Amino acid sequence: MMNKISAVFGSHVFSDQVMRERLPKAVYKSLKATIDKGEPLDTSIADSVAAAMKEWAMELGATHYTHWFQPLTETTAEKHDSFVSTVGDGGVILQFTGKELIKSEPDASSFPSGGLRETCAARGYTAWDCTSPAFVKTTDEGTCILCIPAAFTSYTGESLDYKTPLLRSMDAISKEALKALTMFGNTTAKKVTSSVGPEQEYFLIDKKKFAKRTDLKLCGRTLFGAMPPKGQELDDQYFAAIKDKIASYMTELNEELWKYGILAKTQHNEVAPAQHELAPIFSTTNIATDQNHLVMATMKKIAAKHDLECVLHEKPFAGVNGSGKHNNWSISTDEGENLIDPGKHPETNLQFQFFLAAVLAAVDNNAELLRLSASSAGNDHRLGANEAPPAIISAFLGEQLQSIVEQIIEKGEATESPKGKTYVSGASTLPTFTMDATDRNRTSPFAFTGNKFEFRMVGSTQSIAFPMMVLNTIVADQIKKMTDELEGADDFETACKALIRRELTAHQRIIFNGNGYSDEWVEEAAKRGLPNIKCMVDAVPYLAADKSVKIFEDLGVMDKAELEARADVMLENYAKKINIEALTMIEMSNEEIIPAVMEYQAELAKGAAEIKALGIDPTVQVSLLNTISEKLTELKSATVALEELVTKAADYEGDTEAWAKYFHNTVFAAFDTVRKPADELEKELPKTAWPFPTYEQLLFEQ
Incomplete structure (x- = not known):
């Protein structure tokens, strides 16, 4: 197996090893300077890189190439162009030029x-992102495409994608962190890189049953469905033995991901029935973002081969836990130093304390913006619902860092820190080991986990580019403010300690x-003045607020027009998604449930x-008929009322914010009036009479 993994791993990636083998030394050195040190790309090497990339891709079977980019749709986009070009005598040649590598025009x-x-206005440009390696993607039919990660911009110069601002935010945090490191005596580091490991949750359900659910097909989530007698209350799904069929799926998924150089470190059953999780090894934020898109696409592709459907929606089933991404974020130098690692003696590690203070201040100062970054129509179902972090932004530090922070606040510096205890089982055959100095907290939206922060709010369908871009930017802004204040200090250590304490x-x-799910925390957070933004529509205005615009523009990440866009x-997008859900609900009610x-x-x-x-009293039948008639009347009335609400939405289309608010406050708010009688009817009818698969069939019959 080890030989198989070694042979396959990264085989479809134009990796550093491939570049070293195939590029002229001078070209390789120049390209690496851009990738590793952030030096400007020398476009004169493009022809050489393109030629090597084409030959490598063709050896894997590729006949076409594409600039693979991330428009503002939460998905990726690609336009395939052939390597084939005509020559004067009517023949053809296979070529791929440096110009085609650097720029395309979708x-x-x-x-x-x-x-x-x-x-x-149709013209837009994609530009090669050399910091994320190209790869060859293979379709089920055997077609191979050379995919070149790219940024996407409009003819007028504004970014139209998630990648461009993300790359800018990575430049910003590198620049500001390097300034800070210089003050701490590190003059050799040339680059600071943010990295992330996005844990991905997902559901697997039977493909044929999925096909019979209009709501799953069109909306990604169920709009109707009564809870079965058993859900997740026994906690017997979590980390349980993986079913053979699911294990077979995971095996093939791993093998496909290995080709792209993506290593799934952990895979397991999650809390809800039919729910699972994949956790990859972390990578630089840009590459991790691209890889997470590949993970989601590959999950769906492989599921179909196993007669399964991979459902990535944040809340596909009411009554059981939904899915999210847990983004494990840190920043490190090109010398391998993790700036979020407290080391053996965090109580005296002034540099760590500086960056810790910067992160906490950034998160607190920009809580609304960070909340927005994890917002979507789907994620609104999860946040604050006792299955995901609350919508209130807080940070978990654990016992060790909490003690250090308290000492600094009280005395100006820390002199000691709690250490991990030794585990003694009491059983002679079990080993002893040193436990961590702090526990973990799954209810915290922003939790310290030893040498990184875990941003647990992000939705399962989201591109991680946007939340990671926001986090990079706000931290870079705070580091800049603190560094600017320390510049020129007569006694750096004294000034730094005072700044950290403040x-x-x-x-x-x-x-x-503590427990972020508790009602007591909601009350306590309100006393502390922490914002509690309940839905995406209420969070969006913070993106282009004056405070946000200043941060993004000062750091060169986005301008006001890009933020407003x-x-x-x-x-x-929110309004359109709720509209689709409403129309789907109406269709299913009128054309499936009511007729059945x-x-x-x-x-x-x-x-x-x-x-x-026959002279027998039909009391039971008549009683059931009356119940069904009553609920059927209620369902039809609610469906008609929802139709009227959707029709009225056209009055708000001229004002996007008002349009979205109408869909949230009025249309979405009416969903339960349709769902409630429908779900009650489901319980009255035999399964054979119900028009589509039930929750029990979807969640427990894979």
Whole structure:
């Protein structure tokens, strides 16, 4: 098996090893300077790189190439171009030029732009991102495509994607962190890189059953469904033995991901029935973002081969836990030093304390912005619902760092820190070992986990580029403020300690190590003045607020127009998703549920009449008929009312924010009036009479 993994791992990636073997030394050195040190790309090497990339890709079977980019749709986009070019004598040659590698021109007219571009304005550009390696993607039919990670911009120069701001934010945090490190005596580090390991949760359900659910097909989540007698209350799914069929799926998924150089470190059953998780090894934030898109796409592709459907929606089933991403974030130098690692003696590690204070201050100062970064129509179902972190931003530090922070606040410096205890089992055959100095907290949205922070709020379908870009930016901003203040200090150590004490004191309100699911925490957070933004629509305005604009523009990450465009796209996307869900709910009610119930009702009435004709009292049948008729009337009335609400939404389309708020406050708020009688009817009818698979069949029959 080890030989198999070694042979396959990274085989479809134009990796550093491949570049070293295939590129001229001078070209390789120049390209590596851009990738590793952030030096400007020398475009004169493009032809040489393109030629080597084409030959490598063709050896794997590729006939086409594409700039693989991330428009503002939460998905990836690609336009395939052939390596084939004509020559003067009517023949053909296979070529791929440096110009084609560096730039492509997809049609930009139909991608979301938030008003940056008119629909009639079609020109847009993609630009090669050499910091994320190209790869060859293979379809089920055997077609191979050379995929070149790229940024996407409009003809007028504004970014129309998630990658461009992410790369800018990585430059910003590197620049500001290097300034700070210089003050601490590190003059040799040339680059600081943010990294992330995004844990991905997902559901696997039977493919044929999925195909019979209109809501799953069109919305990614169920809009109807009564809870079965058993859900997740026994906690017997979590980390349970993996079913053979699911294990077979995971095995093939791993093998496919290995080709892209993606290593799934952990895989297991999650809390909800039919729910699972994959946790990869961390990578630089840019590469991790690209890889997570590949993970999600590959999950779906492999599932189909096993007669399964991979469901990535944040809340596909009511009543059981939904899915998210847990983004394990840190920043490190090119020399391998993790700036979020407290080391053996965090109580005296002034550099660590500086960066810890900067992160906490950034999170507290920009809680609304960070909350927004994890917002989506799907994620609104999870946050604050006792299955995911609350919508209130707080930071868990654990016993060790909590003690250090308290000492600094009280005395100006820390002199000791709790150490890990030794585990003694009491059983002679079990080993003793040193336990961690702090516990973990799964209810915290932003939790310290030893040498990184785990941002646990992000939704399972989201591109991690946006939340990671926001986190990089706000931390870079705070580091800059603190570094600027320390510049020119007569006694750096004294000034730094005073600054750290001040920042920790000012922002200790976000430190919370308790149960984030409790009602007591909601009350306590309100007393502390922490924002509690319940839904995405209420969070979006913070993106283009004056405070945010200043941060993003000062660091060169995004300008006001780009921020306003993204806010507009998010609101429009929300309105459209709720509209699709409402129309799907209406269709399923009118065309599936009501006809099925009426058919059963007629059979029941006929049976009651036949029983009565035999002289038998049909009390049970009549009672059931009355119950069904009452709930059917309620369902039809609620469906008609929802149709009217959806029709009225057209009155708000001219104002994107008002349109989104109407869909949230009025249309979405009416969903339960339709769902409640439908779910009650499901419980009254036999499974054979219900028009589509039930929760029990979806969650327990894979």
